[in-house]
Amino acid sequence: MKIQTSECILSIKDVSKTFPGVKALQKVSFDVRRGSVHGLVGENGAGKSTLMKILSGVYQKDAGAGTVIFDGETIENTTPHESMHRGLAIIYQELNLVNTMSVGENIFLGRFKEMKGMRGTHTSARELLDRIDCKIDTHKLVSELSVSEKQMVEIAKALSFKSKLIIMDEPSSSLTAEELVELVKIIHQLKEQGISIIYISHKLDEIFDFCDVVTIMRDGQIIDTKAKVDLTRDEMITKMVGRSIENEYPERPQNVGATLMEVRSLNTRKLHDVSFTLKQGEILGLVGLVGAGRTEIVRAIFGADKTDGHQILINGSAVRIKNPNDAKLAGFGFVPEDRKLQGLVLPFSVESNISMASFEKFTKFGFISKSKESEIGIRQAKALVVKTPSTKTPVKNLSGGNQQKCIIGRWLENDPRIFIMDEPTRGIDVGAKYEIYVLMKAIAEKGGAVILISSELPEVLNMSNRVLTLFEGRITGEFNPQTASADEIMRAALGMTEGSANP
Amino acid sequence: MKKNIALLGQSFLRNYVLIAILALIVVTMLVEPNFMTFANLINIMRQFGPLVMVSLGMTFVIIGGFIDLSVAGTISLVAVVTVTLIDPIGQVPAILVGLGVGALCGYVNSLLVLSSGALTQAEALFITFGMSTVYSAIALMYSGGSTKHMRFLKGDTSVIEALGQGSVGIFSVSFLVFLVCLAVLWVFQTQTRMGRAICLTGGNKTAAHLCGVPVSRSIIAIYTISGFMAAIGAIILFSRITTASPVIGAGYETNAILAVVVGGTTLKGGKGSVLRTVMGVLLVILMSNCLNLLGVTPYMQVVTKGAILVLAIWLDNRTQI
Numbered sequence: 133m134k135i136q137t138s139e140c141i142l143s144i145k146d147v148s149k150t151f152p153g154v155k156a157l158q159k160v161s162f163d164v165r166r167g168s169v170h171g172l173v174g175e176n177g178a179g180k181s182t183l184m185k186i187l188s189g190v191y192q193k194d195a196g197a198g199t200v201i202f203d204g205e206t207i208e209n210t211t212p213h214e215s216m217h218r219g220l221a222i223i224y225q226e227l228n229l230v231n232t233m234s235v236g237e238n239i240f241l242g243r244f245k246e247m248k249g250m251r252g253t254h255t256s257a258r259e260l261l262d263r264i265d266c267k268i269d270t271h272k273l274v275s276e277l278s279v280s281e282k283q284m285v286e287i288a289k290a291l292s293f294k295s296k297l298i299i300m301d302e303p304s305s306s307l308t309a310e311e312l313v314e315l316v317k318i319i320h321q322l323k324e325q326g327i328s329i330i331y332i333s334h335k336l337d338e339i340f341d342f343c344d345v346v347t348i349m350r351d352g353q354i355i356d357t358k359a360k361v362d363l364t365r366d367e368m369i370t371k372m373v374g375r376s377i378e379n380e381y382p383e384r385p386q387n388v389g390a391t392l393m394e395v396r397s398l399n400t401r402k403l404h405d406v407s408f409t410l411k412q413g414e415i416l417g418l419v420g421l422v423g424a425g426r427t428e429i430v431r432a433i434f435g436a437d438k439t440d441g442h443q444i445l446i447n448g449s450a451v452r453i454k455n456p457n458d459a460k461l462a463g464f465g466f467v468p469e470d471r472k473l474q475g476l477v478l479p480f481s482v483e484s485n486i487s488m489a490s491f492e493k494f495t496k497f498g499f500i501s502k503s504k505e506s507e508i509g510i511r512q513a514k515a516l517v518v519k520t521p522s523t524k525t526p527v528k529n530l531s532g533g534n535q536q537k538c539i540i541g542r543w544l545e546n547d548p549r550i551f552i553m554d555e556p557t558r559g560i561d562v563g564a565k566y567e568i569y570v571l572m573k574a575i576a577e578k579g580g581a582v583i584l585i586s587s588e589l590p591e592v593l594n595m596s597n598r599v600l601t602l603f604e605g606r607i608t609g610e611f612n613p614q615t616a617s618a619d620e621i622m623r624a625a626l627g628m629t630e631g632s633a634n635p
Numbered sequence: 636m637k638k639n640i641a642l643l644g645q646s647f648l649r650n651y652v653l654i655a656i657l658a659l660i661v662v663t664m665l666v667e668p669n670f671m672t673f674a675n676l677i678n679i680m681r682q683f684g685p686l687v688m689v690s691l692g693m694t695f696v697i698i699g700g701f702i703d704l705s706v707a708g709t710i711s712l713v714a715v716v717t718v719t720l721i722d723p724i725g726q727v728p729a730i731l732v733g734l735g736v737g738a739l740c741g742y743v744n745s746l747l748v749l750s751s752g753a754l755t756q757a758e759a760l761f762i763t764f765g766m767s768t769v770y771s772a773i774a775l776m777y778s779g780g781s782t783k784h785m786r787f788l789k790g791d792t793s794v795i796e797a798l799g800q801g802s803v804g805i806f807s808v809s810f811l812v813f814l815v816c817l818a819v820l821w822v823f824q825t826q827t828r829m830g831r832a833i834c835l836t837g838g839n840k841t842a843a844h845l846c847g848v849p850v851s852r853s854i855i856a857i858y859t860i861s862g863f864m865a866a867i868g869a870i871i872l873f874s875r876i877t878t879a880s881p882v883i884g885a886g887y888e889t890n891a892i893l894a895v896v897v898g899g900t901t902l903k904g905g906k907g908s909v910l911r912t913v914m915g916v917l918l919v920i921l922m923s924n925c926l927n928l929l930g931v932t933p934y935m936q937v938v939t940k941g942a943i944l945v946l947a948i949w950l951d952n953r954t955q956i
């Protein structure tokens with residue numbers, strides 16, 4: 133594809149980036165046309181985020197390697213501040229707002245003078261938010277906003293710099309389906325206003341929904357750039373992972389047995405009389421809107437939150453779980469919802485992050501054995517194909533998906549009998565998702581069970597043996613996803629009907 | 636160990652504060668002939684003992700993601716209690732009670748921090764600041780506000796004197812005590828499960844808790860260690876200056892935090908080492924000494940220390956994204 137430079141807002145040529153021990157980017161070239169939505173896909177660790185961080189000036193590309201031309205201007209040694217003012221905005225997955233300040237103040241952070249004080253700040257902020265049809269009150273504190281509202285504030289902030297290109301790095305990974313619809317609307321509006329967008333996502337449906345052009349990366353290289361209309365889903369997946377994938381989901385576990393765990397009358401401020409059973413060898417899916425109480429249920433079972441009383445029976449006998457350590461000893465594993473906040477200890481090495489739930493295995497008389505710890509780290513990193521130069525690398529240097537694998541590996545080391553997975557595939561590429569599904573299945577088939585929460589309905593429906601729907605803290609239905617329709621299940625999750633199988 | 640030294644070297648180069656202080660020392664050496672005298676070096680060694688003990692304890696609190704401002708009050712209280720008990724119960728029991736009081740102060744701090752939710756460094760800051768005044772006030776009430784002099788005591792004070800002034804071969808006793816403490820704490824931090832739990836707690840409390848790491852116990856441990864080490868510092872301090880006033884510990888909290896931060900342990904928690912702190916303590920003392928010799932007024936010295944602390948924290952925030 134040859135395009136005139138004037139048609140391109142961004143033109144990257146032969147850019148490389150090396151981290152100690154990792155060639156993150158090798159001679160990457162691609163162009164973004166003005167006013168287009170440019171999708172960027174690739175496996176975990178392919179180099180997508182790194183490339184974007186080079187554009188925004190967080191990282192510097194390798195010296196002497198390649199050129200970046202933005203809006204007709206060659207960019208060298210830029211800083212995030214400079215590139216923001218030049219009209220290139222980037223919205224990171226971990227949003228960068230000041231929680232204790234208002235929406236308006238955040239949009240014009242550090243520019244109150246230009247705005248002629250608070251009044252001007254808030255009126256201008258209002259205008260920007262109106263441009264994307266967003267109704268948030270500019271006086272509201274950012275800490276009170278939902279993730280999607282925060283994203284909108286970031287977008288308004290980008291608009292305030294008269295951005296010509298907005299990069300969104302996995303914006304949808306923490307959005308609900310409804311919030312995504314809002315985001316898509318905004319993306320279309322931005323496009324109409326002549327703003328270009330680079331959209332990174334592991335959710336291929338989105339890419340096909342609203343991107344004009346798609347670039348596929350693998351191992352730090354650009355594999356292909358194609359107009360969406362010329363691309364099929366299979367072709368895209370094949371180019372991403374370097375082999376073809378027949379099915380996106382393995383077959384679900386086959387041998388569902390007797391009851392393994394019973395939860396009785398779980399009550400908290402948000403949950404009302406939740407009771408259910410978990411059977412040996414099954415994957416149990418929890419479906420509900422954000423705020424329906426899915427995460428609350430699993431956190432309560434795991435001992436992470438206090439409850440107003442509940443009872444747990446495992447294999448028929450009551451167990452008391454007062455804290456996560458009790459849960460761990462009772463054979464639970466837990467992959468939390470928020471990787472950075474609840475899962476990882478970012479400055480620590482990959483192996484310390486993997487080993488931190490299985491101290492018993494590498495301590496004796498209270499002393500730790502570093503070599504045994506390394507063994508654990510290496511074993512799990514290998515089993516899950518974690519892409520890292522070494523297990524001593526700080527986990528914060530890994531790509532998002534590989535960080536998630538570390539958390540899963542941490543619990544697999546304990547051979548959990550009941551594995552709770554809250555959004556286990558968030559930010560994970562198609563290939564690795566499949567591997568995680570296989571792991572879930574293996575746990576179930578070894579006589580354990582998995583509780584799966586996911587905001588991606590197809591995932592729950594294709595992997596679970598049984599699905600529970602939740603609405604406003606109550607279980608509203610139980611379904612067999614092999615026989616029930618997605619529509620039926622969604623209606624129960626929206627509180628519109630009672631579930632058919634077992635009200 | 637080798638890796639630790641390499642790390643130390645790396646952080647050293649990146650740490651502008653260290654370089655600035657070293658520059659100050661070099662300048663002092665050049666312009667002030669008194670710096671390299673034997674008397675001055677002894678002087679430096681004397682200040683080293685108490686501060687390094689307090690700072691070693693503080694290192695754990697900071698690695699654990701918290702902070703302890705109460706050490707000033709703890710030191711005063713321990714010193715006063717120990718001194719007044721020498722006559723009635725004898726010196727060794729008095730020392731043991733003093734150490735116990737220090738550990739108890741720390742333990743009480745940890746319970747207060749835990750009961751407040753133990754969420755942020757800010758809460759710990761206010762709680763331990765409050766407790767510092769409480770401990771100081773108890774010290775004042777206990778001593779009736781008067782300063783105790785060791786030479787007016789009737790009981791035997793040989794052990795205490797040895798601690799502050801005695802020596803074995805070329806090493807002073809307090810230096811040997813320091814080496815033992817350093818070795819024990821270093822092994823504790825890097826080789827034990829509890830030490831790791833403390834580091835993980837500092838790195839990410841929520842994640843650690845969800846993995847079954849004993850977060851509450853880690854918090855109790857760091858404050859108790861800090862109180863205990865402050866008590867050792869207090870006894871060495873008292874035996875060195877042979878008097879114990881109820882405000883003897885004032886200023887130790889800022890100096891200890893300064894030493895820990897200048898040594899390169901991050902205030903954000905999780906990462907750091909007691910070895911770095913030793914270097915930080917040396918630098919802080921050398922800096923005070925240089926400023927003294929250069930004739931900088933005490934007020935300006937306080938300003939300088941404050942500025943360096945702020946600068947160190949600022950640099951730390953900028954280098955770790």
Ligand SMILES: Nc1ncnc2c1ncn2[C@@H]1O[C@H](COP(=O)(O)OP(=O)(O)OP(=O)(O)O)[C@@H](O)[C@H]1O
Pocket residue numbers: 151152154155156174175176177178179180181182183519520529530531532533534559
């Ligand atoms: N600061 C860093 N230091 C060392 N290596 C790094 C650093 N940042 C990224 N890397 C490495 O560069 C490679 C590319 O990472 P990048 O984050 O760009 O991947 P990605 O395509 O965004 O993946 P994901 O979809 O999982 O987010 C990875 O192998 C990662 O480990």
Ligand SMILES: [Mg+2]
Pocket residue numbers: 180181182301531532
């Ligand atoms: Mg990424």
